[in-house]
Amino acid sequence: MLKQSLQLKLSQKLSPQQIQLMKLIQLPTLAFEQRLKEELIENPALEVGKENELAEVEDYTEDFEDYDSERIEAEDINIDEYLSNDETPDYKLQANNYSKDDEDYEAPIIAHESFHQDLLNQLNTFILSDSDRVIAEFLVGSIDDMGYIRRETQDIVDDLAFTQGVYTDEETVERILLLVQELDPAGVGARDLKECLLLQLKHKTPTESIDLAKDIIENQFDAFTKKHYDKLLQKYNATKEQLRNAIDEIEKLNPKPGGAYIGNDRAVEHVVPDFTIKITEGELELVLNGRNAPELHVSKDYQEMLQSYKDSAKISNAQKDAVQFIKQKLDGAKWFIDAIKQRQETLIVTMSAILEYQEEYFLTGDETKLKPMILKDIADLVGLDISTVSRVANSKYVDTPYGTKLIKNFFSEAMINDQGEEVSTIEIKKILQNIIRDEDKKKPYPDDKLAELLKEKGYPIARRTVAKYREQLDIPVARMRKRI
Numbered sequence: 001m002l003k004q005s006l007q008l009k010l011s012q013k014l015s016p017q018q019i020q021l022m023k024l025i026q027l028p029t030l031a032f033e034q035r036l037k038e039e040l041i042e043n044p045a046l047e048v049g050k051e052n053e054l055a056e057v058e059d060y061t062e063d064f065e066d067y068d069s070e071r072i073e074a075e076d077i078n079i080d081e082y083l084s085n086d087e088t089p090d091y092k093l094q095a096n097n098y099s100k101d102d103e104d105y106e107a108p109i110i111a112h113e114s115f116h117q118d119l120l121n122q123l124n125t126f127i128l129s130d131s132d133r134v135i136a137e138f139l140v141g142s143i144d145d146m147g148y149i150r151r152e153t154q155d156i157v158d159d160l161a162f163t164q165g166v167y168t169d170e171e172t173v174e175r176i177l178l179l180v181q182e183l184d185p186a187g188v189g190a191r192d193l194k195e196c197l198l199l200q201l202k203h204k205t206p207t208e209s210i211d212l213a214k215d216i217i218e219n220q221f222d223a224f225t226k227k228h229y230d231k232l233l234q235k236y237n238a239t240k241e242q243l244r245n246a247i248d249e250i251e252k253l254n255p256k257p258g259g260a261y262i263g264n265d266r267a268v269e270h271v272v273p274d275f276t277i278k279i280t281e282g283e284l285e286l287v288l289n290g291r292n293a294p295e296l297h298v299s300k301d302y303q304e305m306l307q308s309y310k311d312s313a314k315i316s317n318a319q320k321d322a323v324q325f326i327k328q329k330l331d332g333a334k335w336f337i338d339a340i341k342q343r344q345e346t347l348i349v350t351m352s353a354i355l356e357y358q359e360e361y362f363l364t365g366d367e368t369k370l371k372p373m374i375l376k377d378i379a380d381l382v383g384l385d386i387s388t389v390s391r392v393a394n395s396k397y398v399d400t401p402y403g404t405k406l407i408k409n410f411f412s413e414a415m416i417n418d419q420g421e422e423v424s425t426i427e428i429k430k431i432l433q434n435i436i437r438d439e440d441k442k443k444p445y446p447d448d449k450l451a452e453l454l455k456e457k458g459y460p461i462a463r464r465t466v467a468k469y470r471e472q473l474d475i476p477v478a479r480m481r482k483r484i
Contacts, residue, residue, distance in 0.1 A: 020339040025346055026391035029272045029291050036294060039336055045302040045329035046336060050295055115258055116140060122183045132176055134166050139173070139180045139189065147188040147258030148196065149177075187257035194221050200253045212236065212246040224250070227482050244484045273399035275351050277362055284362055286348070286355050293344050298333045302326055346384065350392045351407070353381040358410055365402035368427045372414030418458045428459050429469050436475055444481040 027035055040046055119140045128136060138160055142149050149156075153170045160166045160173075181189040186203040190196035194217060201214045216224050216232065223231050224247075233243055276287045306326050355362060357377065361369040375393070379386045393408040414422040435453055439445050445453065447470065451463045475481070 020335065021342050021346075022388075022391065024339055024343045025388060026395055028395045028397070029274050029289050031395075033291055036340075043329050043332050043336070045299045045326070046333035047297055047299050048294060049297065115145065116143065119143065119180075119183050119188065123180070126179060128176075128179075131166055131168070132172075134164055135160060135168060135173060135176045136180055138164060138166075139177055140183075143180075143189060143258065145258050146256040147185070147190070149189055149191050153177075185254070185257040187254060190257075193255055194218075196255065196257065197250065197253050200257070201249070204249075208242070209245040209249050212238065212242065213249045216246060217250065227479055229482070229484050240484050247484065271397050271404055273404050274347065274396040275398040277355065277398055277400045279363065279401060282363075284355055284359065286352055288344065288348055288351075292347065294340070296333075296337050296340065298330060298337070302330055302333075306330065346388065347392060347396070349382045350378060350384065350389055351396075351398065353378050354393075354407065354410060357381070361410075362400060365400070367430045370410065370412065370424045370426045372422050372424045373411050374413065375411065415459070415461070418455075418460055423459070425469070428454065428461065429473055431457060431459065432466065432469055433473055433475070436470075436481070439481075441481060441483040444478040446478045 024032065024035065040048065120137060123133075123136055123140060126136070139149065139156070142151055142156065144150060153173050156173055157168060157170055160168055177189060181199055183189065187196040187200045190199055197217050198214065201210060201217065204210050215236070220232060220235060223235075229243065232238075233240065236243070238246075272289070272291070274289050274292060276289065278285045278287070306323070354373075357373055358370060360371075361367065375386045375389045378393075379389045382389070393411060396407045397404050398407055409426075412424045412426045415425055415428065417423050432450065432454065435450060436445070447466045448463045450470070451461060451466045454461055454466065470477075
């Protein structure tokens with residue numbers, strides 16, 4: 001049975017400007033610049049540069065309430081739909097701002113060969129039958145970006161039959177694979193690390209050390225990877241120096257031959273710092289990257305168009321649509337400019353609070369001086385929500401006298417030392433790193449010994465905590481750090 005009832009409910013509804021602001025705050029500098037370009041294309045009422053005489057948009061829009069019964073309010077606009085690029089108006093596809101005398105200039109395109117194309121070019125120097133060439137090209141296409149073929153031979157045989165119409169057997173594929181493995185860089189086409197290292201060693205001029213390294217990889221690979229050096233010394237009846245030389249040859253090899261190829265298609269990431277911290281006469285100076293503070297203004301032409309409609313004695317239905325379009329674009333431009341200003345203020349305020357909180361570190365560069373700091377500490381200082389501080393910290397970089405740092409790395413939990421003082425986990429990790437760096441590599445410290453040494457230095461933490469910190473620092477276990 002259906003019933004009617006009244007229900008009171010509190011809900012929070014974000015305005016379009018708040019949604020824009022949250023999206024803009026989390027963008028690093030490069031992504032912000034791209035977002036700005038998209039908005040400039042999407043909204044012709046938004047322009048870059050200074051404007052000395054800007055009329056107030058509000059003065060124009062208020063006079064059109066009588067003309068437009070369906071006035072656009074902020075809460076009625078879906079900002080995600082408004083910012084979408086699904087439809088491109090015709091006028092954006094027309095280049096009508098050039099004179100007939102202007103030259104049509106196109107920037108040159110830099111061409112480079114991909115990793116796989118280079119392999120295929122090398123393959124063209126081989127004299128092969130048509131069927132063998134198809135198999136060889138298929139094998140090259142099966143090589144991943146690291147230079148490995150990670151598929152079973154039988155699977156390749158089946159795929160050749162289904163996709164290329166080439167019926168062959170495993171023996172033929174193995175024979176042609178040997179040819180592919182002759183391509184540069186050495187080690188390409190290997191099916192596992194062991195084969196990759198052997199292929200590279202076979203390309204080297206034979207010496208006593210190279211021969212021993214080949215034998216170790218081919219016959220004692222498991223003992224080598226587990227660093228059972230005593231077993232290897234006994235097996236080959238070699239001196240420590242001979243074994244050390246052989247291992248040095250192995251360590252010079254490239255475990256990812258495809259990854260070193262300069263023409264690989266993988267994108268190269270460039271870090272552009274969002275802030276810069278300088279030390280001037282013993283004082284810290286914080287500067288926001290100027291690319292985060294563009295000069296924007298609302299188009300005066302659009303404001304004048306709206307004013308011309310205001311001065312008209314009568315407006316037709318078609319003109320009402322134009323008025324609505326112009327007002328929407330003007331409002332959107334104004335909201336976007338305000339959002340950028342708030343973004344700048346939020347970034348500066350948040351980073352200034354972090355700078356003040358970690359002043360001792362930024363003055364000295366000593367990571368042991370980093371104080372325990374969580375998002376709530378900064379949020380309380382600046383009066384912002386924790387999620388806002390998180391958006392600033394998670395994707396922004398700061399250029400310091402000690403290198404470019406990810407801001408979120410300055411945040412850490414607190415631990416209590418033996419004197420009852422709060423210390424940052426970053427400080428403990430740095431000390432742990434120093435202990436491991438200075439240890440005797442012939443007898444590296446196990447985790448329980450590292451815990452004892454940290455306790456002696458005033459940091460009583462459990463062995464499992466030491467293991468966790470060691471893994472976070474990407475430091476292997478003691479057995480894997482051992483050297484001859």
